[in-house]
Amino acid sequence: MTELENQLLKFENLNNIRVLIIKSSSNTFSSGHDLLEFDKSNSSDHKKVFDKASNLMKIIENYFIPVIVSIQGTAAAAGCQLVASCDIAICGQSSLFSTPGILAGLFCSTPGVAVGRVLPRKIALEMLYTGEPISAETALKYGLVNHVVEDSKIDETSEKIANKIASLSSSTMKLGKKCFIEQMKLEKEKAYELASNVMVENLQFTDCKEGIKAFLEKRKPRWN
Amino acid sequence: MTELENQLLKFENLNNIRVLIIKSSSNTFSSGHDLLEFDKSNSSDHKKVFDKASNLMKIIENYFIPVIVSIQGTAAAAGCQLVASCDIAICGQSSLFSTPGILAGLFCSTPGVAVGRVLPRKIALEMLYTGEPISAETALKYGLVNHVVEDSKIDETSEKIANKIASLSSSTMKLGKKCFIEQMKLEKEKAYELASNVMVENLQFTDCKEGIKAFLEKRKPRWN
Amino acid sequence: MTELENQLLKFENLNNIRVLIIKSSSNTFSSGHDLLEFDKSNSSDHKKVFDKASNLMKIIENYFIPVIVSIQGTAAAAGCQLVASCDIAICGQSSLFSTPGILAGLFCSTPGVAVGRVLPRKIALEMLYTGEPISAETALKYGLVNHVVEDSKIDETSEKIANKIASLSSSTMKLGKKCFIEQMKLEKEKAYELASNVMVENLQFTDCKEGIKAFLEKRKPRWN
Numbered sequence: 001m002t003e004l005e006n007q008l009l010k011f012e013n014l015n016n017i018r019v020l021i022i023k024s025s026s027n028t029f030s031s032g033h034d035l036l037e038f039d040k041s042n043s044s045d046h047k048k049v050f051d052k053a054s055n056l057m058k059i060i061e062n063y064f065i066p067v068i069v070s071i072q073g074t075a076a077a078a079g080c081q082l083v084a085s086c087d088i089a090i091c092g093q094s095s096l097f098s099t100p101g102i103l104a105g106l107f108c109s110t111p112g113v114a115v116g117r118v119l120p121r122k123i124a125l126e127m128l129y130t131g132e133p134i135s136a137e138t139a140l141k142y143g144l145v146n147h148v149v150e151d152s153k154i155d156e157t158s159e160k161i162a163n164k165i166a167s168l169s170s171s172t173m174k175l176g177k178k179c180f181i182e183q184m185k186l187e188k189e190k191a192y193e194l195a196s197n198v199m200v201e202n203l204q205f206t207d208c209k210e211g212i213k214a215f216l217e218k219r220k221p222r223w224n
Numbered sequence: 225m226t227e228l229e230n231q232l233l234k235f236e237n238l239n240n241i242r243v244l245i246i247k248s249s250s251n252t253f254s255s256g257h258d259l260l261e262f263d264k265s266n267s268s269d270h271k272k273v274f275d276k277a278s279n280l281m282k283i284i285e286n287y288f289i290p291v292i293v294s295i296q297g298t299a300a301a302a303g304c305q306l307v308a309s310c311d312i313a314i315c316g317q318s319s320l321f322s323t324p325g326i327l328a329g330l331f332c333s334t335p336g337v338a339v340g341r342v343l344p345r346k347i348a349l350e351m352l353y354t355g356e357p358i359s360a361e362t363a364l365k366y367g368l369v370n371h372v373v374e375d376s377k378i379d380e381t382s383e384k385i386a387n388k389i390a391s392l393s394s395s396t397m398k399l400g401k402k403c404f405i406e407q408m409k410l411e412k413e414k415a416y417e418l419a420s421n422v423m424v425e426n427l428q429f430t431d432c433k434e435g436i437k438a439f440l441e442k443r444k445p446r447w448n
Numbered sequence: 449m450t451e452l453e454n455q456l457l458k459f460e461n462l463n464n465i466r467v468l469i470i471k472s473s474s475n476t477f478s479s480g481h482d483l484l485e486f487d488k489s490n491s492s493d494h495k496k497v498f499d500k501a502s503n504l505m506k507i508i509e510n511y512f513i514p515v516i517v518s519i520q521g522t523a524a525a526a527g528c529q530l531v532a533s534c535d536i537a538i539c540g541q542s543s544l545f546s547t548p549g550i551l552a553g554l555f556c557s558t559p560g561v562a563v564g565r566v567l568p569r570k571i572a573l574e575m576l577y578t579g580e581p582i583s584a585e586t587a588l589k590y591g592l593v594n595h596v597v598e599d600s601k602i603d604e605t606s607e608k609i610a611n612k613i614a615s616l617s618s619s620t621m622k623l624g625k626k627c628f629i630e631q632m633k634l635e636k637e638k639a640y641e642l643a644s645n646v647m648v649e650n651l652q653f654t655d656c657k658e659g660i661k662a663f664l665e666k667r668k669p670r671w672n
Binding site: 144146165176204205210221 | 271278337347354356409
């Protein structure tokens with residue numbers, strides 16, 4: 001978790017990064033916190049772990065570029081929370097998503113913050129109450145993931161989407177993502193005010209002027 | 225856009241209007257703003273265009289009667305925003321929904337306000353980040369549209385629903401729609417307070433007294 | 449309604465209750481308020497009925513243990529509101545869900561509070577405007593119910609889920625449910641603060657210590 005956070009903070013200072021893919025190096029995307037760690041530490045340590053995880057989710061959600069998550073196998077507990085917190089999610093047909101803390105007597109309350117805001121309330125509650133996983137197909141049905149593909153095609157699909165995003169105007173993408181996050185926190189009327197102003201600002205971008213010119217001239221734009 | 229707004233404001237003063245269908249006269253529902261217009265105008269003009277569009281969406285959302293949108297072909301950018309802002313949407317199997325501004329370097333920030341409040345967050349973000357359309361089936365899966373029918377049956381289906389709505393008590397419909405919009409902005413407890421009071425008010429309507437009587441007498445009601 | 453409320457309040461004082469199933473004794477889950485009652489009473493009586501129903505929904509939503517609803521046949525009006533207000537819902541293939549008040553000139557404004565917060569906006573509005581039911585499959589698609597099973601298997605399925613929940617740590621379940629409800633009312637950052645604190649508290653529970661120990665020792669936990 002510390003490593004992921006450090007990487008994220010480091011990338012944020014690099015101007016030429018256009019899109020991020022988070023994936024695991026193993027066959028299981030993430031099984032969440034290590035319970036052994038909880039068993040051996042005290043309340044003050046516990047607090048630090050949960051605050052660190054919440055902070056990581058906040059960094060990911062507000063990240064300056066689009067964040068794609070590529071899910072091999074199971075995403076459980078904080079792993080499921082991470083999936084819920086990313087912008088776009090691709091998983092394999094065998095992927096499972098769960099918040100199984102209750103099975104060990106530790107209700108997945110922090111994962112519930114993210115999962116409860118992405119899935120319909122009843123689907124989230126059944127996961128939290130029973131600890132049982134939902135399938136990739138169910139995750140797709142309710143928008144926890146964007147695409148379910150053959151397990152062998154996960155990386156290929158994520159990279160295809162990442163390449164598409166990276167091929168577009170980076171300055172526009174950053175402005176647009178920031179605006180989307182900000183406006184979603186506002187009531188609709190204020191949201192429109194903010195978004196209208198951002199569009200006016202966007203129209204002044206060199207990339208936007210080039211993009212519109214290219215569209216009218218029916219040619220490919222050359223981004224800055 | 226000005227024409228649609230003027231029509232809407234005119235209809236609002238006509239008492240005998242019971243339901244509205246918005247549809248296009250061409251094979252494409254709407255491809256959004258004209259980029260040529262942006263290319264030739266300045267920031268102050270741009271601001272007016274976006275404020276006008278936001279105002280139009282506000283008028284539609286708060287309209288005094290139900291608003292059905294009937295979608296032939298593609299609904300892109302502000303066209304997709306319009307679909308998201310109506311009450312009920314019917315489209316054809318070949319319909320596509322997109323927020324493609326990013327392809328021209330102009331992120332669809334204002335459409336994102338409406339689309340981000342109707343679709344699951346990840347589905348909305350993929351549309352906004354890649355500019356790629358979702359299909360009619362995907363729009364149905366996530367509730368952006370109510371029904372997908374054969375392209376040749378769009379008008380027929382929209383009119384069937386419109387006729388059903390028009391056959392019911394107009395005074396009750398207006399009261400009910402207004403209450404739904406208002407209560408959805410409130411936290412749940414306040415929402416129930418408001419809605420309870422509206423139901424008590426509704427029970428005093430001549431149409432409601434007739435409707436309940438007709439139900440108990442197992443006959444068709446005669447609306448005012 | 450009074451009977452259900454009294455039962456709920458009575459159970460709340462019993463410490464050994466772990467999960468609740470609400471079901472009907474007939475083939476129709478609930479057709480809502482009795483219109484004859486409205487016809488024969490005055491505004492002050494009406495107000496009492498709607499306030500009582502809203503209060504019942506509030507009790508169910510904030511109930512101290514998980515609430516499963518088992519739906520035989522149709523759930524209409526306040527019955528549909530009840531389904532929307534429970535934690536987990538199981539229905540049969542022939543089940544229908546509707547808010548048909550408009551057909552009798554009485555818009556389902558209070559059911560709209562619950563239904564509008566569970567279903568996508570357009571799906572809720574079509575139900576409210578036309579009075580027409582949605583099928584079990586549509587309810588499942590949009591998360592109004594968790595599972596659709598053969599009509600003869602409804603009780604069996606509900607009990608299976610109830611047994612699973614009852615087999616887990618009761619103290620953890622109550623803490624977790626309470627936290628989920630509370631945090632969902634907060635903005636995300638505050639929600640994480642609350643949930644982090646609850647997880648730290650949860651780790652001090654005897655059941656949680658036993659649960660983690662059992663997990664690490666690869667044996668079944670023995671709950672308090």
